[in-house]
Every structure is written in C-alpha cells, then in structure tokens.
Amino acid sequence: MAAVLLPSSVAAFGGRCHSVHFSASVRTLSGLRGGSSSATAAEQHEYLPISLPDTFKERQEDVHVALLSVLHASRVTRHLQPIGSSVIQTISKQDASPVTVGDFASQAVALDTIHNTFANSDIYIAEEGSDALRNDEELLEKVWGAVNHVHKGDLNSQHDLLKAIDYGQGIDEEDQSAVTKRRVWTLDPIDGTKGFLRGREFGGQYCIALALIEDGEPVVSVLGCPNLPLPSTESTKTIPYGAWSENEIINDAATSNSGLFSSSRGCLFVAVRGGGCYEIPLHILEKYLLEQSAPETSSADLPWKRLHVTASDGTAKAKHEATFCLGVERGFSDPKGTVLKIAQVIHGPDALTVGDDGIPDIKNSLRMDGQGKYGLLARGDAEYFLRLPKDGYVDWVWDVAAGFLCLAEAGGKMSDVNGNAIEFSDIGKGRKAKLPDHIKGIFGSNGGTFHDELVSAFDEVNGSEANL
Secondary structure (H helix, E strand, C coil): CEEEEEEHHHHHCCCCCCCCCCCCCCCCHHHHHCCCCCCCHHHCCCEEEEEECHHHHHHHHHHHHHHHHHHHHHHHHHHHCCCCCCCCCEEECCCCCEEEHHHHHHHHHHHHHHHHHHHHHCEEEECCCCHHHHCCHHHHHHHHHHHHHHCCCCCCCHHHHHHHHHHHHCCCCCCHHHHHCCEEEEEEEEECHHHHHHCCCCCCCCEEEEEEEECCEEEEEEEEEEEEECCCCHHHHCCCCCCCCHHHHHHHHHCCCCCCCCCCEEEEEEEECCCEEEEEEHHHHHHHHHCCCCCCCCHHHCCCEECCCCCCCCCCCCHHHCCEEECCCHHHHCCCCHHHHHHHHHHCCCCEEECCCCCEEECCEEECCCCHHHHHHHCCCCCEEEECCCCCCCCEHHHCHHHHHHHHHCCCEEECCCCCECCCCCCCHHHCCECCCCCCCEEEECCHHHHHHHHHHHHHHHHHHHCC
C-alpha cells in the first residue's frame, strides 16, 4: 500500500472536539509536490499518513484531497439528513428540483477542502450557487449552523462559506484564464436530493459525487454514500432498497458512538483511471481520521476492497437474470415507460409485476436515488442502469462523471443509448458543464454482451414505437 498524508485539520471537525495522534512522518504539500520549503498558506497543512491502494500511487495527492473533501461533505449531510420524511427547508430551482440546507453545506465544505490545496490552479464546476443564501438570511444562518456543528475547518465566517460555495460557479476566480486549464473538478454536493429528503430510516439514498477531469478525461472520482448499506447486510434486502431493518433501528438507538456512521451503512467508492475502483466503509475511514486516541487499526490495515462488476460472459449470471438498478423518480428517468419495455425484451414477457399501488415495475429490480447506483453495479449488486429523460434534456457533468469512472474501473461500461462513449472533452471550456447535446440518455452495465443486449433492446423498442 502506498502511504499518503492527510491534513491534520480533519481532526478538528465534528460534533465533538477531535484530535489526531500523528506519526513522526509529517510533511507539507510542497514536499509532496517536490517543491521548496517556502510553501504558500494553502500548502502549509500537516498531513497524517494513510495507506491507499498501490494502484493509486500516481494520483496520491489528488486522491487524498478528494477523499477528505467527500468525507467532510458526507459527515455534514449525514448530520442533516432527517430520520423520517423530511421537514427540512427546501427551495426550488427553475427546473423544480429541490435544494436544501444540505446541498449548500456539502458544497461549501467540499470545495473549501479542495481549494485549500489547489487554489486557482484548477477549475471548479459544481451545481449550486450562493445567490439564494445571500437573499435569505434565515437560510444562510441554517447552513452556517450546520457547517459549524460538524466541520471545524477553514470556514471562519459566513463570507468564507459563501465564497467557498461560489468556487463552483467560477465567481471570484483570480485567474480568468481558468477556462483553459487542464484540470476540472466537478461536484454534485447531494446527488439525489429527493432521496435525501425521504429520510434515513426509509432508506433514502443520495451521494456526494466528485470527479477530477484532466485533459478531457475523468481521472479520479469519489462517491460518498452516507446511507447506503454495506455489502451483504440485512438492509440490502429490504423493500424499499436500503430501508432500515427493525434490528438496525434498535441497534442505532442503543449505540453511543463518537462517529456519525454506523457499522452497517455508509459507503465510499473511489476510482483512479487505470488504477481500479475500491470501496471502504465510511465509519472505518471516519474512525481512523477522527479518533481522539491512536486508532487500533493502522493505516496499512484499512480494508480497501477492490471492486469488480458481475462477470459479463454469462458465467455468473445470465442476461435474463440481470438486476436493473433504477431511479425512484420515474417521471424524470423514464417518462415514456421505455425502460419497462426494454426489460420485457431482455427478461421476457413475465418481466413485470404490479405493486400494491397498481403501478407496474420490473420484478428483478431495485430503485434508489443518486449515483450510488453505479457503486452497486461496480460491486456486482446489479447489472443494468438506464436513464432516459424527457426529450431535449441534456445531462450535467456532475450527474455523470464520478459514476462513469467508478463503473469503468470496476470493469463495467457507460454509454449513450446508441452504445457510443460518453464524451467529456469540452467540459470546463468556457465553463461548459453539460454533456454533448447528442447524448439523449445514459446506459450503464457490467459490460460485454450485457451492454450489447441493452443497446439492442433499446433499438428494438425504439423501432417498434417509431412504427406505431
């Protein structure tokens, strides 16, 4: 495992005052970069050694900053996600999608963490801006209070918080040539806001989706999924997917834990181009970084698990047995019901069932919000993902890039509906944040003949509908 150094500032955030016991190996960012000892203010952070997979050795600095960023954001959103159906304050954007205190708080701490390291050497593209907070003092106070409750970092004032949010909009960029920079960080601070609002015990899923695009290609990605069940736990079998089992509710109420994440849920997926995709429980990463005393588990023992999709040659599962992993909001991801027809082509005429609500659905499927779906495909819990939004809709890069790399590095594939590769080459140019207009939908799978079958089934359904 390759040793990486993490900022000591991580010790200070949390509902309690945490301190980290450092080893003798402490360096600054300038040392990591091979620079001189005259580090800038942004570079003068102490770092705690942590071991990453050896396959990440070419991207150690990028990965550890990305991990910190998403861990900070995962903690503040875990603190804010309601237990049950939400009464959390929301506002609506022009497309009627909700924005919450969690979205703003997550974006502030995530971008603050990255910007403290890379400053204006990189460009940042994120979903939210600060205008709503600047015009609503009460909402601003709630966001500020949430950040202060969980994150004791470098955000020392509400001005700092607003500025950090706006890094993602390019506001206050000192270097206006940022549009030509090679490196672009893309962030969705809460991907799956409606899942976030469904609440923890109901299994409401969401994720913090962060990706680094370099020279037009995703090279690092992290998906932080605070409410996602760990593999093979009881809640992976509940309906709706991820709903807390009775045992988990009892155990959660009886547990006194200095951390925010339980031992049964909270997953982090991280991928590096050419280096594979790995998963680690958030509670273990949190514990190692935030222990008040020296952790029992050394960094070298951190349980990074390399992920692989279900074998795509049919030896592990036949295509007609494949599990569909789909969004909860069908009105957005499948307004025409095309996905159900595709399932009937692949699974056969008995592919569908009718629930108690009288709405047909795919028998062998699970539904959840957010890009955590790509994590499930990456670890072999499902084989197919489809999103076919309404005509004219074009995806934002923050909805795609992080999941794209996690799936690809686990051996899977993402494409448009015609099987063509997803293009990121123009992202960041002129602050461009949308995928190319010709991408009319997204297919993800475990690859191979499974992906071919998905594209073929779409062609069949699409051709049939065109002839009506």
